[in-house]
Amino acid sequence: MKIAVCIKRVPEMDVRFKIAPSGTSVDETGLKWDMSDFDGYAVEAALQMTEKLGSGEVVVVTVGPDAAQETLRKALSMGAARAIHLKADPIPFDNFAIARALAAELQGGGYDLILFGKMSIDSSNGAVGPITAELLNLPCVAAASKLEVANGKGTARRELEGAAELLEFPLPAVVSIDEGVARPRYPSLKGIMAAKKKPLEVKPAQLGDVRMTVSTMALPPERPPGRILGDGVAAVPELVRLLQTEAKVL
Amino acid sequence: MANNVLAFAESRGGDLRKVAYESVTVARVLADATGGDVHVVVAGPPGIAAKAGALGTYGADVVTVVEHAAFADYNPEALSALLADRAKSGGYRVVALIASAQGKDLAPRVAGKLGVPLASDLTTVRLDGDKVVGTHPVNTGKVIATVTLAANPAVVSLRPGAVTAAEKPRSARVETAAPSGDPAASRVKVTQTIAGNTAKLDLGDAPVIVSGGRGLKAPENFKLVEDLAAAFGNAAVGATRAVTDDGWRPHSDQIGQTGRQVSPNLYVAVGISGAIQHLAGMRTSKTIVAINKDPEAPIFKVADYGIVGDVLEVVPALTAAVKAAKAH
Numbered sequence: 001m002k003i004a005v006c007i008k009r010v011p012e013m014d015v016r017f018k019i020a021p022s023g024t025s026v027d028e029t030g031l032k033w034d035m036s037d038f039d040g041y042a043v044e045a046a047l048q049m050t051e052k053l054g055s056g057e058v059v060v061v062t063v064g065p066d067a068a069q070e071t072l073r074k075a076l077s078m079g080a081a082r083a084i085h086l087k088a089d090p091i092p093f094d095n096f097a098i099a100r101a102l103a104a105e106l107q108g109g110g111y112d113l114i115l116f117g118k119m120s121i122d123s124s125n126g127a128v129g130p131i132t133a134e135l136l137n138l139p140c141v142a143a144a145s146k147l148e149v150a151n152g153k154g155t156a157r158r159e160l161e162g163a164a165e166l167l168e169f170p171l172p173a174v175v176s177i178d179e180g181v182a183r184p185r186y187p188s189l190k191g192i193m194a195a196k197k198k199p200l201e202v203k204p205a206q207l208g209d210v211r212m213t214v215s216t217m218a219l220p221p222e223r224p225p226g227r228i229l230g231d232g233v234a235a236v237p238e239l240v241r242l243l244q245t246e247a248k249v250l
Numbered sequence: 251m252a253n254n255v256l257a258f259a260e261s262r263g264g265d266l267r268k269v270a271y272e273s274v275t276v277a278r279v280l281a282d283a284t285g286g287d288v289h290v291v292v293a294g295p296p297g298i299a300a301k302a303g304a305l306g307t308y309g310a311d312v313v314t315v316v317e318h319a320a321f322a323d324y325n326p327e328a329l330s331a332l333l334a335d336r337a338k339s340g341g342y343r344v345v346a347l348i349a350s351a352q353g354k355d356l357a358p359r360v361a362g363k364l365g366v367p368l369a370s371d372l373t374t375v376r377l378d379g380d381k382v383v384g385t386h387p388v389n390t391g392k393v394i395a396t397v398t399l400a401a402n403p404a405v406v407s408l409r410p411g412a413v414t415a416a417e418k419p420r421s422a423r424v425e426t427a428a429p430s431g432d433p434a435a436s437r438v439k440v441t442q443t444i445a446g447n448t449a450k451l452d453l454g455d456a457p458v459i460v461s462g463g464r465g466l467k468a469p470e471n472f473k474l475v476e477d478l479a480a481a482f483g484n485a486a487v488g489a490t491r492a493v494t495d496d497g498w499r500p501h502s503d504q505i506g507q508t509g510r511q512v513s514p515n516l517y518v519a520v521g522i523s524g525a526i527q528h529l530a531g532m533r534t535s536k537t538i539v540a541i542n543k544d545p546e547a548p549i550f551k552v553a554d555y556g557i558v559g560d561v562l563e564v565v566p567a568l569t570a571a572v573k574a575a576k577a578h
Binding site for chain 1: 262355361367371387388389393395397439443444445452453457501509533536555557559563564567575
């Protein structure tokens with residue numbers, strides 16, 4: 001079982017973002033970076049599958065600047081065997097261009113399964129996985145909340161609005177991973193040491209034309225400051241009055 | 251011809267979904283800007299054609315219906331092939347979908363088949379000369395990106411609820427068409443659609459959401475949240491990640507960065523401290539109410555109205571007061 005996992009380096013989100021002077025990106029000063037949340041679930045799912053089988057290889061791939069190698073090293077320290085860095089600085093916002101670069105790399109790689117997080121937590125498009133699948137002409141399930149593979153076949157579950165669906169597909173396939181599939185492990189010290197010696201290949205990303213760009217980035221309008229109406233049950237009548245007369249939601 | 255817009259009308263179980271009308275409204279607005287027509291594709295099991303006429307009410311000029319038994323469940327490969335083939339044949343300016351659970355899976359496949367990027371989960375969209383411009387929340391909603399798409403056709407998906415379906419009656423021509431290829435031959439097959447509780451409002455559709463966190467102290471106290479939701483009558487129940495991780499509530503109820511992102515008219519946060527992770531899922535709600543015993547809880551920074559107190563006392567009192575207000 002040979003599994004590729006496509007991951008992305010993203011800023012940690014628990015900060016107040018500032019807009020860069022260019023007006024088209026966030027100011028990266030002081031930001032901390034990590035693997036995108038859903039990509040962590042995908043790496044973990046891949047590792048668990050190969051561990052369960054007792055054989056196989058997990059290869060992690062990223063499109064990004066030099067610093068994205070830290071994210072690849074993290075995946076290696078979790079247990080991936082090797083890494084491929086497709087250099088692009090900055091990462092274009094065009095999900096087709098990124099999918100094109102990934103497909104060019106993955107094509108002919110002999111992967112049984114290609115995993116993605118269901119979306120990157122920064123650009124939040126959820127499109128690169130399914131577009132890559134189209135370019136490779138592979139079956140695809142987006143946002144799987146459960147995934148199992150056996151005997152050249154995969155089964156998955158997807159959450160819908162107030163419902164769910166179960167799916168079946170042949171391998172090789174592309175699957176993007178939702179939360180719930182696997183909680184990512186923390187790299188062990190041994191894993192971190194071993195990761196330093198694992199192969200990390202660097203090549204330029206074959207992005208092609210970029211047809212989707214960010215023309216501006218802005219902070220959303222601030223919410224007007226809220227009011228604490230009071231303490232305990234005594235404040236309930238005032239809350240109900242405001243919900244009726246001011247917010248008009250009751 | 252190149253001013254026309256192609257919309258996808260989503261269905262489930264042989265019925266159109268609410269988002270089907272939203273996508274027609276999006277297409278109508280874009281088409282009106284340049285004097286184009288709105289063409290809509292509907293696919294479903296035999297019988298779906300009877301529902302197609304309703305799309306004219308929202309501004310469809312032509313509705314193409316494809317009936318096939320293999321469209322009874324979601325059929326991503328056959329649907330994306332159908333939409334992409336339609337888009338190619340018609341010389342459309344824009345292909346519009348809604349970023350529902352189905353749309354999030356379908357839209358990028360259509361874009362991939364057409365060889366173009368996808369402007370996904372937009373909250374607004376407009377034409378700007380030969381480009382399409384949309385706004386899209388990024389970085390868990392803390393930043394709004396304005397995205398410019400220079401591809402033809404432009405494939406866009408709109409966030410559910412971002413556009414309100416508006417009646418704009420046209421005498422829609424309904425025509426039937428054959429699928430692209432054999433829908434029964436798809437490699438990816440839905441083997442079962444598990445219906446949820448249909449009486450239960452989905453978090454994405456509910457005008458009011460009452461959500462509970464660790465401050466409820468024990469899973470059985472979620473009854474208080476459910477009672478308050480029932481008092482509103484049009485409310486769904488949500489939860490924080492802490493609570494779903496502990497198994498108090500199903501994962502599908504989780505609101506936050508890695509769960510559902512919602513923007514109801516009213517969001518009531520019960521015993522929720524307001525971790526960044528949670529705020530990412532609900533900060534765009536129109537009105538936010540917070541009930542929490544800790545006056546320093548970050549949830550009070552985003553709440554329009556706050557009550558400091560024990561949720562086990564305040565919530566039953568609020569439930570009674572809401573019931574009384576509704577009775578008037």
